[in-house]
Amino acid sequence: MKQTAIIAPSILSANFATLGEEVTQVLKAGASMIHFDVMDNHFVPNLTIGPLVLSSLRKHGITADIDVHLMIEPVDRIIEDFAKAGATYISFHPEATPDVRKTIDLIKQHQMKVGLALNPDKPLENALEFLPDLDLLLLMSVFPGFGGQSFITDVLPKITEARQAIDALNKPIRLEVDGGIKADNIANVAKHGADTFVAGSAIFQADNYQTTINDMLKQIQG
Ligand code: DX5
Ligand code: ZN
Numbered sequence: 001m002k003q004t005a006i007i008a009p010s011i012l013s014a015n016f017a018t019l020g021e022e023v024t025q026v027l028k029a030g031a032s033m034i035h036f037d038v039m040d041n042h043f044v045p046n047l048t049i050g051p052l053v054l055s056s057l058r059k060h061g062i063t064a065d066i067d068v069h070l071m072i073e074p075v076d077r078i079i080e081d082f083a084k085a086g087a088t089y090i091s092f093h094p095e096a097t098p099d100v101r102k103t104i105d106l107i108k109q110h111q112m113k114v115g116l117a118l119n120p121d122k123p124l125e126n127a128l129e130f131l132p133d134l135d136l137l138l139l140m141s142v143f144p145g146f147g148g149q150s151f152i153t154d155v156l157p158k159i160t161e162a163r164q165a166i167d168a169l170n171k172p173i174r175l176e177v178d179g180g181i182k183a184d185n186i187a188n189v190a191k192h193g194a195d196t197f198v199a200g201s202a203i204f205q206a207d208n209y210q211t212t213i214n215d216m217l218k219q220i221q222g
Contacts, residue, residue, distance in 0.1 A: 001170055007216055010200030013147045013205060019056075027062070029212075034064055036087075037049075038068060039144075042073060058085065065088040071145070076106055083110035091136060113136065116136075118140060119140050134173055140155075182202040
């Protein structure tokens with residue numbers, strides 16, 4: 001079933017020197033969840049942040065849901081560290097782990113919500129057998145690695161397909177879309193069935209977080 005539509009700013013495009021303040025500001029401006037991109041210069045050609053930074057955000061007083069998007073390989077060893085750091089959701093790419101079911105179970109054993117992430121060229125079928133066990137399905141609308149890329153419109157039919165698959169299960173599974181989402185295409189992504197919208201550069205490169213997030217929210221609500 002469709003969940004309340006929310007914006008999850010990706011901190012990949014934030015100023016890391018003032019990260020706590022950046023996160024506080026986007027939450028104040030109407031964002032509901034923080035998207036936390038973890039890259040390892042191996043699974044994807046970029047290197048970002050890990051559990052230490054997440055734990056610092058919690059110590060800074062951030063209580064909002066934190067949606068960790070793992071673009072790393074292997075996955076299993078780091079799960080416990082993210083649980084201790086205070087992650088809410090952990091999403092991973094199925095090709096990054098030898099046993100997808102085992103990784104799902106491990107994340108649940110650590111009391112976190114679990115998501116599976118599909119690259120733009122991966123069919124929905126790759127996630128279907130796991131869908132009933134997920135809290136979130138993450139459909140990438142760019143190839144992971146960098147912020148600021150253009151939305152790949154070929155992904156739109158897969159969003160519709162995923163919406164139907166989730167509705168058929170009648171479970172509270174979030175359908176999240178990540179990559180290239182801006183104020184001028186978010187309405188279309190919502191129309192295709194997404195309820196959780198990641199936006200990095202569109203928010204953090206804007207002069208005014210409040211106006212940008214309000215504008216996006218207006219287009220996805222109702
Ligand atoms: C891409 C990341 C995204 C990225 C989105 O590898 O997974 O979360 O930060 O950034 P924008 O919104 O700029 O495409
Ligand atoms: Zn991401």
